[in-house]
Every structure is written in structure tokens, then in C-alpha cells.
Amino acid sequence: MLILTCPCCGVTGEETEFHQGGEAHLKRFGPGSSDNEFHDYLFAKENPKGVHLERWRHVYGCGKWFIAARNTVTLEVYGTYSAQTTEPPKDIRDRISAKVPGWSWREFA
Amino acid sequence: MSDAISALPGAAFEGAVRVEESGLQGMITLRGDFGTAKLKKAVKDTVGVAIPATREIAQKDGRGAAWMSPDELLLLLPYADVTDALGKIDKALSGTHHLAVNVSDARAMFRLHGATVREVMAKLVPVDMAPGAFAPGQIRRTRMAQIPAAFWMTDEDTVHVVCFRSVAQYAFDLLKDAARSEGRMGLFD
Numbered sequence: 001m002l003i004l005t006c007p008c009c010g011v012t013g014e015e016t017e018f019h020q021g022g023e024a025h026l027k028r029f030g031p032g033s034s035d036n037e038f039h040d041y042l043f044a045k046e047n048p049k050g051v052h053l054e055r056w057r058h059v060y061g062c063g064k065w066f067i068a069a070r071n072t073v074t075l076e077v078y079g080t081y082s083a084q085t086t087e088p089p090k091d092i093r094d095r096i097s098a099k100v101p102g103w104s105w106r107e108f109a
Numbered sequence: 110m111s112d113a114i115s116a117l118p119g120a121a122f123e124g125a126v127r128v129e130e131s132g133l134q135g136m137i138t139l140r141g142d143f144g145t146a147k148l149k150k151a152v153k154d155t156v157g158v159a160i161p162a163t164r165e166i167a168q169k170d171g172r173g174a175a176w177m178s179p180d181e182l183l184l185l186l187p188y189a190d191v192t193d194a195l196g197k198i199d200k201a202l203s204g205t206h207h208l209a210v211n212v213s214d215a216r217a218m219f220r221l222h223g224a225t226v227r228e229v230m231a232k233l234v235p236v237d238m239a240p241g242a243f244a245p246g247q248i249r250r251t252r253m254a255q256i257p258a259a260f261w262m263t264d265e266d267t268v269h270v271v272c273f274r275s276v277a278q279y280a281f282d283l284l285k286d287a288a289r290s291e292g293r294m295g296l297f298d
Contacts, residue, residue, distance in 0.1 A: 012161060014235050017252050060180035060252040106116050 007039060007080050008064035009038070021055035024067040025086065049073055051096055051103045053088060057081070090103060111271065113188065116217035117278035126223025131269070133188040134218045137195060140181045141207035151201040155194050156184050159192035166248040166261045175261065183259075183271075188213055217277035217283055221268040224267045228296045230260065230268055239297060240265075254283050271294040 002015040011017075023045050029037040048051065049072060056068050067085070069078040069092050076099065079092045088096075088108055096103055103109060113133060121129040141148045143160050152160050156174050158167035160182065168174040173185040186194060191211050198209045221229060231238040233253045243249065249260040256279060260273040272280045286292075 011249070011251075013251070015234060060257050061250045062181075093119060 002068075002070065002075060002077055004068055004077060005080050006058040006061060006064065007066050007082055008058065011058070011061050013058075013061065017049035017058065017060045019059040021057050021065065024053040024083075025088075025108075026054045031057055033096050046104065046106060051078075051105050053105055053108070055083065072102070113214065114286055117281055121279055122156060122281075122288060123286040124228050124285070125293050126221050126288045127221050127288045128284045128288050129222075130277075131218040134213065134216075135186045135188040136175075136211075136213045136216055136271075137184040137186070137191060137192075137198070138181065138210045138212050139207070140209075141205065142180065143182075147202055147205050148207065151198050152182065152184070154201065155198060163165055163248065164247055166246060168263070173194045174206050175259070177248075177259070179201060183212075185273040192201060201241045205259065212243070214280065215274055216271050217274045219270040219272075219280065221270065221284065221288070222266055223288075224266055225293065225297075226262070226268045229284070229287045231296055232294075233283055234260070234293075234296065253280065253290055256280060289293070 003012060004015065005012040005019055010074050026041065029041040030057060034062050052070055054068050054070065055065055057065050063071070065083040066080050067083055068080045069088060078095045083091055112257065114128060115133050117130045118132070119126065119130070149160055152174055156172040157169050158172070158174050161167040164176055167173055171187060175183040176183065177183050178208045191213055195211055196208055198271055212222050223266055227238045234251050236243060236249050236251055245262040248259060248260040250257070253272065256272055256276045258270055258280065260268055260270045270280065270284065
């Protein structure tokens with residue numbers, strides 16, 4: 001079971017109070033993009049064994065979206081941060097690096 | 110107009126704690142930017158309290174405001190005053206991005222009273238109910254068994270629970286079950 005802290009309302013709750021919303025930091029490709037780009041945007045999702053950045057929603061609480069950095073193997077949660085960001089903040093990256101040296105996730109490391 | 114009735118009029122249960130349906134309660138969902146002076150004033154004028162801090166509830170003279178999310182408040186006031194209050198809020202906030210809706214009839218409210226209310230709630234919600242972890246004046250929106258619910262304490266022996274009206278019977282049955290005197294566990298004693 002994951003214990004997540006919602007950065008919007010500050011509640012630290014267990015997993016059932018939240019809902020997972022897929023991969024974080026998606027780059028959207030819509031009208032005008034190539035078929036390949038649109039295909040990858042729709043279907044080519046990260047499914048790592050290890051560090052993962054995911055969107056979550058505090059569905060039974062304040063209802064807001066945020067991003068969680070966690071490990072899919074150890075179920076460790078490195079931290080949560082605002083969904084209004086285009087990349088993981090430095091303190092989250094440092095915390096991941098301390099536990100998983102040399103990690104990478106898409107273009108982030 | 111037909112008479113308004115609450116979800117389970119008069120429903121009550123006497124166990125380790127008393128569980129009762131609270132009857133008609135006026136509620137307004139108000140969304141907007143908490144930082145704006147107009148909204149602050151509208152809240153103060155409607156319920157007589159300032160916008161509460163994160164996850165807190167402020168109450169005074171039968172009215173109150175509860176923090177529901179970074180941009181949502183639940184205003185509590187007498188049932189009969191809601192229509193008037195809504196008109197005033199809409200007038201005060203005209204031109205600003207906001208939403209004010211009468212949700213009085215869309216919610217059910219319960220009152221739990223007794224020395225072991227903390228234990229009763231702890232059976233149903235994934236929240237640390239220990240004294241010191243959750244205190245009167247705080248509000249928590251969470252999951253109560255299988256339904257969304259919000260609750261707060263007005264004093265150490267009283268909990269108020271709000272849920273959707275459509276699940277009022279389910280919520281009452283849950284609370285009733287958790288409040289049975291045979292189910293005492295002695296948590297927080």
C-alpha cells in the first residue's frame with residue numbers, strides 16, 4: 001500500500017483515498033503532428049521497473065491532481081509535487097538519486 | 110411548494126454513541142479564488158466567519174465555513190436562509206469567476222455524540238483519529254467505507270458527517286454498525 005501526501009491540501013493518506021491517473025509529464029501531440037507522434041502520445045507509455053513519475057488525483061479528498069515520484073519495485077514514494085510543472089523539481093530528483101544512483105525516466109535523470 | 114424533508118427524517122440509533130440524522134441543513138458550495146477581497150467579504154457577510162485555513166472549519170452562531178479544497182468552501186447556514194444568501198453572493202461576486210450552488214438537498218448530514226466517537230470514526234475512515242492527530246476545528250474529506258464523506262468535530266464528543274444524499278441510508282447503516290455497543294474496542298481510552 002502506498003502512503004501519499006497531497007501537495008494541494010497537505011493530507012497524508014493511504015492509496016485508496018487517491019486514484020492513479022497514468023504517466024506524468026506527457027507531451028501532447030494533436031492536430032498538425034505526424035501519425036507516429038500521435039500514436040506514441042496515445043499508446044507508447046512508460047512502464048518501468050523502478051523509478052516512475054505518475055499523475056495521481058486526490059479523488060476522495062480535495063479532488064486535485066498532483067504528481068508522485070515512486071518506485072514500482074520497492075513501492076517507495078520519493079515525493080509528490082504540483083501537477084503544474086513540466087519537470088520534476090530538483091529536491092525530488094535529488095531524493096531519487098540518493099536511493100537509485102544513475103536512474104533515468106524518459107528525458108529526466 | 111412542497112415541504113422540504115431531509116434524507117432520513119428522525120433516523121437515530123443509540124449504541125456506544127448516539128447516531129442521528131441532523132435534519133435540514135442549509136449548505137452552499139462556493140468556489141472561487143480565496144485570495145480576492147470580494148470573496149473574503151462575501152463569505153464573511155454570508156456566514157459571519159473568515160475563510161478558514163487549509164483543512165479547517167470555522168463556525169459561529171449556527172453558521173460556518175468549511176475548507177473543502179484550495180478553491181472550494183462549504184458554507185453552512187440555516188436551511189431557510191440559503192436562497193437569500195445565494196442571491197447576495199451572486200450579486201457580491203458578479204464579474205468575478207466563481208460558482209455558488211445550493212447543495213442543501215444534495216447532501217445528508219449525521220451527528221454522532223458520545224465519549225467514544227473517535228473510535229467509531231476510526232473504524233470507518235482511513236484517518237488517524239487519535240487525539241492530537243485530529244482535533245475539533247479541523248475538517249477531513251475522505252472515504253467512509255465505500256463512499257466519499259467529510260467530517261469534523263465540534264467538541265471531543267461530537268462528530269458531524271456529511272455525505273451525498275443518495276447514499277444516506279448506506280452511511281447511516283455504516284455509522285450504526287460502527288456505533289454498536291458490542292463493538293467497543295477501547296481505542297483511545
